[in-house]
Amino acid sequence: MKRYVALGAVLTALGAGGTALVQGAAAGGSAAQTQDGGLSMMPAVIQHNAQPGALASVTVANRSAAAMAVTVTPRPWVQAATGKVAPNRRATLPGVSVDKSTFTLAPGAEEVVTATLGSAPAAGYLYGSLEVIGVPTDAATRKGVVLGYRLVGAVRILPAAPKYLITAGNVKASGATAVIPIKNAGNTLDPVAGSVKVKGSSGTKNLTVASVKVLPGKTVNLPAGTKLAKGSYTATVSLTQHGKKALAVTKKFKVK
Incomplete structure (x- = not known):
């Protein structure tokens, strides 16, 4: 039997603050009830100047009752004419890397992930996202739809000289x-x-x-x-x- 993973998601929309925490928003927009807390990341927004080096340490925590397989990927944004933004899941954010892109989190466990800017962006600035996905480690053997979590934070490499036009x-x-x-x-x-x-x-x-x-x-x-x-x-x-x-x-x- 084929398994389906429904990813609940929180999107920081280019730079909202706070902790991104999913508590059961299922695929298709319907709300799924869960009492296990889900997955969290802190901080949800990384803001830094264009100088290469460590950008921030992000703590990813498993607040659920099941072990999770987690992936962390820096991605560029795509923006529709309506203004809506989303991570481009076909690409990675140029120049930005993480020291731990895949790992397993036991229930209640945390992992600190360091994001690094390898070189100064050619344009002098860079705006992207940090996508964190967590699914139960036994998702392949569960029956029916399996609830997973998708958190989307913001990465903002700010220009030295802001230009407004x-x-x-x-x-x-x-x-x-x-x-x-x-x-x-x-x-x-x-x-x-x-x-x-x-x-x-x-x-x-x-x-x-x-x-x-x-x-x-x-x-x-x-x-x-x-x-x-x-x-x-x-x-x-x-x-x-x-x-x-x-x-x-x-x-x-x-x-x-």
Whole structure:
């Protein structure tokens, strides 16, 4: 009989703080009840300058009642146009390594893993994730679905000279929905927030841009309206980053 492992996951989303602890979030989004505590990592965010050397010591702890086979892998982020981020599981984070990538943890045991930056990143900065996966050591012999744990922390190698620059592309309208692509042309992860005012023949709509972190070089779409009638519109975008005005631009577009 084939076994399936359902991985509950906690994602630090580019840099939230605290301990990442899974307590039974099963695959598919449904909640699985567990009383055994699961897997934890501390710290969940590694932040360092671009100088090569040891970045941090991360403690991985097994709070469950079963022995776990654990893997620890530094990975780059991928970011969708919606702003959602996830580790790229097809790649490893260049220049970052760990001294213990696989090990077994008995119930209640801990392991300290040291992350190291081998060389200064060419761009002067680097943003990625530290993925920790734990599955019961006897998963292959268990029946049915086996609950495993996936923790995703953040690795942030900060630039010596922060650069803040947000640019906007042309508005994209599809059907009655429009979005404005914005690109992080700087080198930081400071969140972007603000507003979009959309004016058309039927009136004006004021839209709030929720705080979002955009990876350097990546583009995400800001909302420019839904259920828009056919016609011509003007979108005025006002964004802030790092406590200062980052973008003030007006874009014209049509909904056909």
